[in-house]
Amino acid sequence: xxxxxxxxxxxxxxxxxxxxxxxxxxxxxxxxxxxxxxxxxxxxxxxxxxxxxxxxxxxxxxxxxxxxxxxxxxxxxxxxxxxxxxxxxxxxxxxxxxxxxxxxxxxxxxxxxxxxxxxxxxxxxxxxxxxxxxxxxxxxxxxxxxxxxxxxxxxxxxxxxxxxxxxxxxxxxxxxxxxxxxxxxxxxxxxxxxxxxxxxxxxxxxxxxxxxxxxxxxxxxxxxxxxxxxxxxxxxxxxxxxxxxxxxxxxxxxxxxxxxxxxxxxxxxxxxxxxxxxxxxxxxxxxxxxxxxxxxxxxxxxxxxxxxxxxxxxxxxxxxxxxxxxxxxxxx
Numbered sequence: 001x002x003x004x005x006x007x008x009x010x011x012x013x014x015x016x017x018x019x020x021x022x023x024x025x026x027x028x029x030x031x032x033x034x035x036x037x038x039x040x041x042x043x044x045x046x047x048x049x050x051x052x053x054x055x056x057x058x059x060x061x062x063x064x065x066x067x068x069x070x071x072x073x074x075x076x077x078x079x080x081x082x083x084x085x086x087x088x089x090x091x092x093x094x095x096x097x098x099x100x101x102x103x104x105x106x107x108x109x110x111x112x113x114x115x116x117x118x119x120x121x122x123x124x125x126x127x128x129x130x131x132x133x134x135x136x137x138x139x140x141x142x143x144x145x146x147x148x149x150x151x152x153x154x155x156x157x158x159x160x161x162x163x164x165x166x167x168x169x170x171x172x173x174x175x176x177x178x179x180x181x182x183x184x185x186x187x188x189x190x191x192x193x194x195x196x197x198x199x200x201x202x203x204x205x206x207x208x209x210x211x212x213x214x215x216x217x218x219x220x221x222x223x224x225x226x227x228x229x230x231x232x233x234x235x236x237x238x239x240x241x242x243x244x245x246x247x248x249x250x251x252x253x254x255x256x257x258x259x260x261x262x263x264x265x266x267x268x269x270x271x272x273x274x275x276x277x278x279x280x281x282x283x284x285x286x287x288x289x290x291x292x293x294x295x296x297x298x299x300x301x302x303x304x305x306x307x308x309x310x311x312x313x314x315x316x317x318x319x320x321x322x323x324x325x326x327x328x329x330x331x332x
Contacts, residue, residue, distance in 0.1 A: 002307035004263055005053035005060070006193035007204055009037050012230045012267055013303075014191070016049040027067055027187030029129075031253045033206045036065075036189035039174060042182065043078050047174045051191060055089065055166035058196025062134040062170060069184030070127025076101050082173030086136055086144075088165035095136050095144040095167075097154075099177065105154075108134075112142040112158030122146070122153035124178075133199045138166050150200050202260065203253070210248035213326045214283055217241040225329075230267060230301060236331035239275040244283055244328030252320075259318035261309045264291070264327055269301040277332040280306030282324040284313055293332035 011018040017037050027036030039047055062084075076099045083106055085096040093111045100107050105120040133147040142164060146154040170193070178184045192199055208226040216222075218241050220234035225245075234243060264280030277293040291306030311322050 002263065002305045003195045003197045004192075004265075004305040004307060005056060005195050006051050006191065006303070007263065007265055007305070008206065009033075009064075009189050009191045010035075010228050012228050014049055014051050016047075022187070024187075026127075026129075028189040029065060029203075031205070031250050032190055032203055033250060036067075036187040038185065038187055040183055040185045041178075042184070043081075043176050043178065045174070046176070049172050049174070051170045051172075051193060053168060053193050055168050056195035060086075060134075060136045060138075060167045061194040061197060061199040062132075062136070062192070063194075063199025063202065064132055064191040065129060065187075065189045066132050067129045067187040068124035068126055069178045069186050071178075071184060076104050078176030080176055082175035083177060084134075085171045085173055086134075086167045087169045087171070088138070089168050090165060092164050094138060094142055094164050095156075096173075097134065097144075097146050106146065108144045108146040108154040108156045110142040110144050110156040110158035112160035112164060113162050114158055116156045116158040118144075118146075118154045118156035120146075120154040122148055135198070136167055138164060147200060203256075204263070205250055205252040207247040207249040207251075209245040211246050213244045213246050213328070215242035215244040215328060218243045218329075218331070233269075234329075235271070235274075236278075237274045239277075239332050241275075241331045242281070242288075242328055244281070244326050246326055256320075259320070259323070261307055262318060262324065263308075264306045264329075266304045266306075266329055267301045268294075268296045268304050270296050270298040272298070275331040278304055279330045279332055280304075281328050281330050282308065282312065283326040283328060284311075284324050287313075288328075289313075290330055293330070 021035045022038035081099040083097045107120040108118045110116045135145040137143045143157040218234045224232035268278045270276040277295045279291045279293040281290040289312035294304045
């Protein structure tokens with residue numbers, strides 16, 4: 001079972017960002033991806049976007065890259081300013097990170113039986129890329145911790161005898177967040193949500209389908225898998241059909257301390273007939289290494305993650321020389 005709950009910041013990954021992608025180099029890490037989500041507006045702007053996922057078994061970890069506007073420090077002048085909010089399956093607010101006018105800082109706030117705000121040492125550094133990580137634990141208490149570049153800046157805990165549930169949605173509220181009377185530009189990128197695994201220091205390289213490789217048994221063009229359009233698809237009419245392909249895109253930082261895993265993401269939906277499950281696979285040395293199949297719904301597409309923590313050839317840790325060059329999808 002994978003610990004991945006969500007990966008990505010493309011329109012097929014999250015809602016309400018279509019038309020907002022930017023290739024401005026200020027907005028993203030080019031060793032990881034090819035674009036970022038760009039916002040432009042004044043303090044009156046409200047431009048929320050959301051990330052949904054299955055409830056975690058353990059703590060939820062959220063990580064992303066955030067670039068505030070390049071400006072001299074301004075006070076947080078709007079009392080309704082919002083950064084991000086986390087909700088459970090009953091649509092109850094469980095926790096948030098909110099800028100407060102009283103301190104000009106971003107605070108972690110736990111919403112259990114009561115709302116408890118932690119102190120904060122964080123103010124947004126103008127124009128400086130920073131990695132934000134949030135840990136949220138929900139049980140008899142709600143505990144939220146807010147890290148920037150690996151440093152804990154704010155934390156809060158509230159009793160939860162009312163039984164608020166595990167998180168299933170993060171809304172980047174983006175409300176009255178930046179700017180004074182003038183408009184500003186800021187960015188988000190490289191969004192990840194993990195189950196029980198810290199996002200601090202963990203980076204994900206996004207590579208996309210490039211060219212058909214050993215298998216082409218499904219209906220439709222490979223282009224449909226990499227065009228960021230959820231309406232274009234490939235289809236399978238029988239179990240056991242494969243499509244495999246080479247990959248293109250960033251190859252990661254020049255040096256890394258370790259490669260924690262290989263993850264293949266699909267967005268899949270069942271049809272009125274034919275197979276109702278899908279899996280990812282790696283093809284290494286002419287051998288297919290299949291992940292466990294996942295049954296997908298008929299009503300709407302959903303993300304499916306296949307993960308390999310170790311090289312399936314010999315159960316050794318991954319390194320730059322053993323990463324697969326051919327991957328694929330399998331109907332089941």
